[in-house]
Amino acid sequence: MASTKDCACAGAGAGVVVLFPLMAHGHMNPCLYLARLLSTRYPSLSFILLTTSGNLPHLSRCQLPLNIRAVGLPFHPADHDLPPDADTTFALPQNLVTRFNHAVQDSLPTPFRDYLATLLAADSPLLCLIADMFLAWTAPIAEELGVFHATFYSSGPYAMSIYNSIWINLPHADGRDGDGDEIAVPGVPGVTVLRRQLAPNMRAAESMPDHPNCRFVRRQAECYRHSRAFLWNTAEAIEKPFLDLWAKSNGKPVFAVGPLFAAAGGRGTVVDNRDVAAECLAWLDRHSPRSVVYVSFGSQNWLTPEEAAELAAALERKARPFLWAAPAVNQAPPHAARRQGISMVARGWVPQTAILGHPAVGAFVSHGGWNSTLESLGFGVPVVFRPIGAEQFCNEKLVVEVLGAGAATAGRAAETAEVLEEVMGDGERGREVRRRSKEIAAALAAAVADGNDGGDGVGESLRALDEFMSLVSGRR
Numbered sequence: 467m468a469s470t471k472d473c474a475c476a477g478a479g480a481g482v483v484v485l486f487p488l489m490a491h492g493h494m495n496p497c498l499y500l501a502r503l504l505s506t507r508y509p510s511l512s513f514i515l516l517t518t519s520g521n522l523p524h525l526s527r528c529q530l531p532l533n534i535r536a537v538g539l540p541f542h543p544a545d546h547d548l549p550p551d552a553d554t555t556f557a558l559p560q561n562l563v564t565r566f567n568h569a570v571q572d573s574l575p576t577p578f579r580d581y582l583a584t585l586l587a588a589d590s591p592l593l594c595l596i597a598d599m600f601l602a603w604t605a606p607i608a609e610e611l612g613v614f615h616a617t618f619y620s621s622g623p624y625a626m627s628i629y630n631s632i633w634i635n636l637p638h639a640d641g642r643d644g645d646g647d648e649i650a651v652p653g654v655p656g657v658t659v660l661r662r663q664l665a666p667n668m669r670a671a672e673s674m675p676d677h678p679n680c681r682f683v684r685r686q687a688e689c690y691r692h693s694r695a696f697l698w699n700t701a702e703a704i705e706k707p708f709l710d711l712w713a714k715s716n717g718k719p720v721f722a723v724g725p726l727f728a729a730a731g732g733r734g735t736v737v738d739n740r741d742v743a744a745e746c747l748a749w750l751d752r753h754s755p756r757s758v759v760y761v762s763f764g765s766q767n768w769l770t771p772e773e774a775a776e777l778a779a780a781l782e783r784k785a786r787p788f789l790w791a792a793p794a795v796n797q798a799p800p801h802a803a804r805r806q807g808i809s810m811v812a813r814g815w816v817p818q819t820a821i822l823g824h825p826a827v828g829a830f831v832s833h834g835g836w837n838s839t840l841e842s843l844g845f846g847v848p849v850v851f852r853p854i855g856a857e858q859f860c861n862e863k864l865v866v867e868v869l870g871a872g873a874a875t876a877g878r879a880a881e882t883a884e885v886l887e888e889v890m891g892d893g894e895r896g897r898e899v900r901r902r903s904k905e906i907a908a909a910l911a912a913a914v915a916d917g918n919d920g921g922d923g924v925g926e927s928l929r930a931l932d933e934f935m936s937l938v939s940g941r942r
């Protein structure tokens with residue numbers, strides 16, 4: 467029996483729900499929001515946030531409600547040729563992120579199975595396991611033990627349909643090599659992608675049908691078949707056709723329960739970095755509405771020094787003030803861009819949702835991680851996408867081509883400067899993008915309305931969450 471470690475007291479309840487996010491901030495944050503939302507909406511239940519032991523100290527500082535406790539499974543990064551402190555994917559280069567995912571998939575199933583068995587032997591009924599999309603291997607184990615398994619997606623169905631299809635089918639391995647070639651995406655009707663939009667490792671895989679990511683995604687697709695429901699951190703208001711497509715292709719119910727950061731209104735996984743937070747907000751307070759460009763590339767992506775220099779040059783060209791977040795050392799801009807007073811480089815974890823909610827922010831230059839995308843949409847701030855990897859180019863396509871609430875840049879200074887001016891300026895394009903951004907923000911706020919403020923009642927995402935809970939507790 468593998469050892470596990472608890473970090474808080476469980477509240478008493480009529481049943482237990484286990485949530486198991488991948489150990490990456492872009493995955494733990496939304497899962498923690500979901501746990502907080504469920505714990506408020508279902509206070510008589512107990513919630514277990516499953517993670518690895520190395521993450522317990524971080525979670526213990528997150529002030530979890532009494533009916534959520536964190537439990538750590540044993541995981542030793544160094545045993546997998548990972549840095550010994552790689553408890554999450556924070557600041558890991560892309561090849562090590564893939565190794566991290568494989569390490570998790572190879573080493574956690576046994577302790578996970580043992581832990582689930584102990585929960586089944588306990589008095590309180592185990593209602594369900596909600597496991598991350600990248601922990602699909604949990605589904606066959608849950609099925610074998612008779613536990614209801616739901617898959618939680620920290621990205622949206624539009625992006626994941628495209629991303630999975632490309633890794634599984636490699637439709638770009640067609641012998642052509644034009645950057646502007648349009649590639650049809652099998653199983654996603656009406657969607658094409660340009661070869662140049664594909665993430666770099668995806669492009670490289672056209673000559674490597676056994677690329678580690680192909681194996682990883684194909685294995686996941688097999689495991690999903692054992693899951694009984696799909697929960698998405700998105701809202702029908704922005705992705706209804708793609709939620710329907712997913713439900714139809716997979717033959718299982720889907721529930722759009724986001725945007726979770728707005729529904730939970732709580733804190734994410736990373737301990738507040740109070741000094742940096744106060745400094746960022748005080749700096750924003752000194753700027754006029756919609757004047758600042760916020761720049762961030764999330765928790766596990768960064769530009770090369772040359773790319774960062776191009777972006778810095780773009781930002782300086784029109785002398786718009788910018789706030790550049792560098793939570794990891796390798797995310798800082800080049801020295802030339804550090805013009806104190808005019809712009810700010812925030813070293814350390816910043817309060818991103820507070821920044822996006824600040825009236826001074828007029829645009830967000832982002833890699834397009836789904837959380838950043840959703841947070842920006844939620845606050846009505848137009849995104850200028852500068853994708854780096856993973857499914858980020860799909861998030862760009864959704865927002866730019868489908869929703870019309872942002873713009874994209876391939877990264878060159880002149881192009882980026884022009885796109886930023888367009889989005890922030892008073893021309894027709896800028897006004898339209900901002901109008902759509904505000905419209906979408908209102909629709910997302912309505913999706914998570916809890917009906918307690920005299921508005922139009924409970925929003926579609928909270929109703930979907932309640933339907934999901936009825937399903938797992940056998941009431942539907």
Ligand SMILES: O=c1ccn([C@@H]2O[C@H](COP(=O)(O)OP(=O)(O)O[C@H]3O[C@H](CO)[C@@H](O)[C@H](O)[C@H]3O)[C@@H](O)[C@H]2O)c(=O)[nH]1
Pocket residue numbers: 490491492493495620621734762763764765766767791792793814815816817818819834835836837838839841855856857858
């Ligand atoms: O200083 C910081 C940096 C980040 N964040 C938060 O951290 C999260 C970052 O998530 P995301 O924007 O999705 O970026 P990644 O960390 O890159 O997320 C990974 O996971 C996402 C969800 O699956 C994918 O969409 C991305 O492509 C993948 O890189 C967001 O909630 C941010 O608000 C902060 O609060 N402060």
